[in-house]
Amino acid sequence: xxxxxxxTEMTATEGAIVQINCTYQTSGFNGLFWYQQHAGxxxxxxxxxxxxxLEEKGRFSSFLSRSKGYSYLLLKELQMxxxxxxxxxxxxxxLQFGAGTxxxxxx
Amino acid sequence: xxxxxxxxxxxxxTRGQQVTLRCSPISxxxxxxxxxxxxxxxxxxxxxxxxxxxxxxxxxxxxxxxxQFPNYSSELNVNALLLGDSALYLCASSLEWxxxxxQPQHFGDGTRLSIL
Numbered sequence: 001x002x003x004x005x006x007x008t009e010m011t012a013t014e015g016a017i018v019q020i021n022c023t024y025q026t027s028g029f030n031g032l033f034w035y036q037q038h039a040g041x042x043x044x045x046x047x048x049x050x051x052x053x054l055e056e057k058g059r060f061s062s063f064l065s066r067s068k069g070y071s072y073l074l075l076k077e078l079q080m081x082x083x084x085x086x087x088x089x090x091x092x093x094x095l096q097f098g099a100g101t102x103x104x105x106x107x
Numbered sequence: 108x109x110x111x112x113x114x115x116x117x118x119x120x121t122r123g124q125q126v127t128l129r130c131s132p133i134s135x136x137x138x139x140x141x142x143x144x145x146x147x148x149x150x151x152x153x154x155x156x157x158x159x160x161x162x163x164x165x166x167x168x169x170x171x172x173x174x175q176f177p178n179y180s181s182e183l184n185v186n187a188l189l190l191g192d193s194a195l196y197l198c199a200s201s202l203e204w205x206x207x208x209x210q211p212q213h214f215g216d217g218t219r220l221s222i223l
Contacts, residue, residue: 042111043150045211097149
């Protein structure tokens with residue numbers, strides 16, 4: 001199979017750090033993408049990894065280990081507006097998404 | 108610059124009817140993909156088009172069809188609608204296509220289709 005697994009929901013406090021894990025059972029993909037989706041809105045592109053390692057983009061960082069079938073998205077200095085669903089997707093040109101992780105940021 | 112635009116934003120149909128959804132990609136983008144998203148799930152790949160040719164198809168029945176026009180806009184058609192077709196239909200565009208492409212796909216706001 002080509003399952004992509006993410007936790008269903010995570011809760012964190014404003015200003016904190018949250019790490020969203022994504023595991024997958026596939027190989028040979030081009031890259032791994034992370035998208036943010038607010039309720040009722042379109043997914044917006046956050047970050048992607050082609051090679052193993054860490055990619056940093058401001059408050060968001062993404063990590064990939066192909067040998068371990070594992071990626072994570074790190075959100076730092078959480079803000080209330082970061083409350084959203086975060087989608088992990090592997091790419092072969094087309095995107096195959098996980099079910100998403102709902103992040104709830106509390107005051 | 109305008110992003111990916113989709114129309115209509117909302118649509119209500121009854122079982123057995125047919126529907127056409129429309130998408131205009133970001134200017135300069137030649138690849139358009141369609142996804143179906145049901146509540147609580149990630150988007151599921153339906154079709155990908157590049158230079159007016161179908162380049163990929165997901166696990167959807169033949170009731171689903173699509174095409175891409177010379178101006179790179181696209182239409183998704185669904186015939187003989189079923190209750191289970193109720194979902195958010197997302198269009199995404201990217202500069203290029205290819206199994207080795209890592210161009211990010213940019214999504215439109217979607218069409219919310221409700222089947223009664």
